[in-house]
Amino acid sequence: MKEIILSQVYQHPLISTEDLRRIIDAHEPRSFSKGEHLYKRGKVLNEYLVLESGLIRSFTHNYQGDEITTDFFGQYEVVIEVLSLFQRTALQEDLQALTDGCGWTISYDVFQELFHAIPGLSEWGRLWMTNKLFQFKQKSIDIITQSAKERYLDIVTNKPQIIRHAPLKQIASYLGITDTSLSRIRKDIS
Amino acid sequence: MKEIILSQVYQHPLISTEDLRRIIDAHEPRSFSKGEHLYKRGKVLNEYLVLESGLIRSFTHNYQGDEITTDFFGQYEVVIEVLSLFQRTALQEDLQALTDGCGWTISYDVFQELFHAIPGLSEWGRLWMTNKLFQFKQKSIDIITQSAKERYLDIVTNKPQIIRHAPLKQIASYLGITDTSLSRIRKDIS
DNA sequence: AGCATTTCTTGCCATAGGGTAAGAGTGCTC
DNA sequence: GAGCACTCTTACCCTATGGCAAGAAATGCT
Numbered sequence: 001m002k003e004i005i006l007s008q009v010y011q012h013p014l015i016s017t018e019d020l021r022r023i024i025d026a027h028e029p030r031s032f033s034k035g036e037h038l039y040k041r042g043k044v045l046n047e048y049l050v051l052e053s054g055l056i057r058s059f060t061h062n063y064q065g066d067e068i069t070t071d072f073f074g075q076y077e078v079v080i081e082v083l084s085l086f087q088r089t090a091l092q093e094d095l096q097a098l099t100d101g102c103g104w105t106i107s108y109d110v111f112q113e114l115f116h117a118i119p120g121l122s123e124w125g126r127l128w129m130t131n132k133l134f135q136f137k138q139k140s141i142d143i144i145t146q147s148a149k150e151r152y153l154d155i156v157t158n159k160p161q162i163i164r165h166a167p168l169k170q171i172a173s174y175l176g177i178t179d180t181s182l183s184r185i186r187k188d189i190s
Numbered sequence: 191m192k193e194i195i196l197s198q199v200y201q202h203p204l205i206s207t208e209d210l211r212r213i214i215d216a217h218e219p220r221s222f223s224k225g226e227h228l229y230k231r232g233k234v235l236n237e238y239l240v241l242e243s244g245l246i247r248s249f250t251h252n253y254q255g256d257e258i259t260t261d262f263f264g265q266y267e268v269v270i271e272v273l274s275l276f277q278r279t280a281l282q283e284d285l286q287a288l289t290d291g292c293g294w295t296i297s298y299d300v301f302q303e304l305f306h307a308i309p310g311l312s313e314w315g316r317l318w319m320t321n322k323l324f325q326f327k328q329k330s331i332d333i334i335t336q337s338a339k340e341r342y343l344d345i346v347t348n349k350p351q352i353i354r355h356a357p358l359k360q361i362a363s364y365l366g367i368t369d370t371s372l373s374r375i376r377k378d379i380s
Numbered sequence: 381a382g383c384a385t386t387t388c389t390t391g392c393c394a395t396a397g398g399g400t401a402a403g404a405g406t407g408c409t410c
Numbered sequence: 411g412a413g414c415a416c417t418c419t420t421a422c423c424c425t426a427t428g429g430c431a432a433g434a435a436a437t438g439c440t
Binding site for chain 1: 386387388389390
C-alpha cells in the first residue's frame with residue numbers, strides 16, 4: 001500500500017525509479033483517530049503527511065474566536081502548512097482528523113536533503129506548490145463570483161467525502177457562510 | 191539600479207555574492223507604458239518580471255464576461271503567473287500595466303538552469319512560493335471574515351499606490367464588490 | 381437505556397451589498 | 411471647443427445572507 005500511494009503522489013518525469021525508492025523509503029507510517037489534533041497551532045511543523053485514508057481539516061479562528069475551516073485533505077493529498085514547515089515559524093492553524101485514518105510522514109530534515117539531492121523532487125515540489133497556489137487563488141475568485149449555493153454544490157460534486165464526514169458548521173465556515181444559511185441552502189436543494 | 195532592486199529581491203542566506211552575480215546577470219531590462227498588455231491570456235508565459243517601478247494588475251473574466259482583477263504588483267514584486275510559467279500551460283489571465291514603468295525579466299530556460307545549479311535559488315523560490323501561497327490563503331479568509339469596507343481600508347493603509355492609480359472599478363472587482371458599492375463605501379468613510 | 385451535549389432546522393426580522401439607470405465630472409480626439 | 415467615451419456618484423428597490431432563538435434530531439457517555 002505504501003508503494004501504491006507514494007508512487008502515485010510523487011509522480012514526475014524527472015523522478016527515476018531509483019529516486020522514487022529513496023523517497024518512499026524516507027516515509028514513516030502514521031495513523032490517527034477521529035477527532036485527534038495532528039498538529040497544533042503555535043508549534044513549528046516538522047514533517048508533512050501524505051494521506052492514505054481518512055479526512056483531515058485545517059482551521060483557524062477569526063477575531064471573534066469562531067472557528068474557520070480553511071482546507072480539507074483527503075486520500076492522496078499532502079497534509080501540510082507550508083508557511084510553518086518551510087519558514088520554520090509557528091503554525092497558525094490547527095490540523096484535526098475528521099475520521100480515523102492513516103498515511104505516511106516525512107520529516108523536514110530528510111525532505112530537505114532529498115529536495116537538494118534529487119532534481120526531480122525540487123521540480124515536483126515546485127509543481128505541487130504551483131497547483132496549491134492556483135487552488136487558493138481560484139478559491140478566492142469563486143467566493144466573490146459564485147453564490148454560496150453554487151459553491152456548496154461544487155463540493156457535493158467534487159469532494160463528497162467532505163459532505164459525508166464534516167459537520168455542517170465546518171462546511172459552512174469553509175464556504176464563508178453561517179451554519180444557519182447552509183442549512184437553508186440544503187433545504188432549498190432537496 | 192538593477193543591482194539594488196535585484197539584490198533586494200533575491201535576498202537569501204544560501205545565496206552567495208557570486209550566485210547573486212550570476213542571477214543578476216541573467217536579467218534583461220524591460221520597460222512598458224500605461225495601458226500596455228504585458229502578457230496575454232492564451233499564450234504560455236516564458237519569463238517573469240521583477241518590477242523596478244510602476245503598477246501592474248492581473249485580471250480574468252467571470253462567466254458574464256466582466257473583468258475581475260485578481261492581483262496587483264508594485265515595486266520589488268515579481269510579476270508572474272506561476273501556473274503558466276512552471277506548468278507550461280496557456281495563461282488564464284491578462285497582465286496589464288496601470289502606469290508607465292520598468293523592471294527586469296528572466297526567461298524560463300535561464301531561470302530553470304540557475305534553479306538547479308544554485309541550491310540557494312531553489313530555496314529562495316520555495317520561500318517565495320510559500321509567501322505567495324499564504325497571501326492568497328489569507329485573501330480568501332479575509333473575504334469571508336471581513337466586510338468590504340474593512341478590506342478597502344486595508345488597501346488604503348497597506349497598498350496606497352493601488353488607490354492612486356487603479357480605477358475604482360478594478361479595485362472593486364479585486365475586493366469582490368461592485369463599483370457602485372465601493373463608491374458608497376468611499377462616501378461613507380469620508 | 382437514559383441523560384447531556386452537540387448538531388441541525390426553522391422562523392422572524394435586520395443588513396450588506398447588488399442591479400439598474402440617471403446624472404455629473406474628466407479627459408481625449410478630431 | 412464640441413462631441414464622445416469613460417469614470418464616478420447617487421437614488422431607487424431587491425436579494426442573499428446574518429443574528430438570534432427555539433425546537434428537533436442525532437450522537438456520545440455512563
